[in-house]
Amino acid sequence: MTTEVLRKKTGRYLCGLSMPAEKKQMQNWLSCTGDNKPAVSTKERELIEDEIVAQVQAYVASSLFFPKQEPWWRKITASF
Amino acid sequence: MRRNFTPNQTLIDRLLLNDTTAIEELSRRYCYSLYSYCMSKLNSIEDSKRIARNIFIDLWENRDTLPLNFSISVHLYTEVRKAVVQCINVRLNKDINIPAIEKQVIPGFSIIELQKARQPIHNISREESKYPTSIVKKRRYEEQWWNKYATIHIKELKHTLQKMLNFW
Numbered sequence: 359m360t361t362e363v364l365r366k367k368t369g370r371y372l373c374g375l376s377m378p379a380e381k382k383q384m385q386n387w388l389s390c391t392g393d394n395k396p397a398v399s400t401k402e403r404e405l406i407e408d409e410i411v412a413q414v415q416a417y418v419a420s421s422l423f424f425p426k427q428e429p430w431w432r433k434i435t436a437s438f
Numbered sequence: 439m440r441r442n443f444t445p446n447q448t449l450i451d452r453l454l455l456n457d458t459t460a461i462e463e464l465s466r467r468y469c470y471s472l473y474s475y476c477m478s479k480l481n482s483i484e485d486s487k488r489i490a491r492n493i494f495i496d497l498w499e500n501r502d503t504l505p506l507n508f509s510i511s512v513h514l515y516t517e518v519r520k521a522v523v524q525c526i527n528v529r530l531n532k533d534i535n536i537p538a539i540e541k542q543v544i545p546g547f548s549i550i551e552l553q554k555a556r557q558p559i560h561n562i563s564r565e566e567s568k569y570p571t572s573i574v575k576k577r578r579y580e581e582q583w584w585n586k587y588a589t590i591h592i593k594e595l596k597h598t599l600q601k602m603l604n605f606w
Contacts, residue, residue: 359544365530368523387546388519389555391478403470410469410487411462414494418458421498432502 446510453501464510465494472518479522481542482535489521 370376371384398406442463452460469490476486493514526543529535545551 359547361530361536368527371523386552386555406473407470410490411465413491414465415462417495418461418498
């Protein structure tokens with residue numbers, strides 16, 4: 359397979375336009391795991407977890423600090 | 439490390455109350471699984487971290503529109519797969535790191551590699567899956583012993599009865 363073919367395949371898969379066989383191939387590839395999983399120590403794992411959680415925390419805190427405008431449907435339901 | 443044993447469903451319910459600790463707990467529980475899956479597929483630390491982070495941020499953003507039968511594991515499973523394909527597509531469209539894709543991603547689409555996803559599930563009897571092997575072996579031995587001696591005694595009984603009948 360070439361990169362061009364893969365580009366088209368992934369594009370079609372994301373748009374939901376891929377043929378059943380193509381879809382199956384992509385899903386099989388996504389299901390194949392285990393061989394090339396990186397060996398990480400507990401310490402490194404905790405560091406990675408902390409980093410991701412910290413990023414999520416930062417985003418969540420800022421989203422509450424600057425809340426989004428309420429959608430129209432919620433205003434209507436609140437009025438009822 | 440402090441552990442939290444709150445069920446997932448309770449944490450999801452708490453998301454609706456804008457409880458930030460719920461999303462933190464969910465991300466702590468699942469972020470590494472998502473990260474390691476992305477790493478195995480994309481071989482990029484930055485992309486893997488970004489995908490794992492964005493999935494939880496999207497969950498937080500869409501907390502008001504979650505369906506009633508929402509399952510966090512199903513949601514994460516579908517989202518991470520979609521994100522991995524999307525990441526590869528973006529890389530290919532923008533010509534980012536093409537040699538790495540040729541070397542690491544494309545060989546995974548070969549028939550031999552894909553067959554690993556279709557390996558058969560071994561037939562394990564219900565008893566074997568329930569108990570450890572030593573107990574199963576012992577029970578089998580006891581069954582064999584019982585069958586052996588029971589059949590011998592029944593045969594002897596049958597023989598003596600026949601003798602008695604002949605005598606009469």
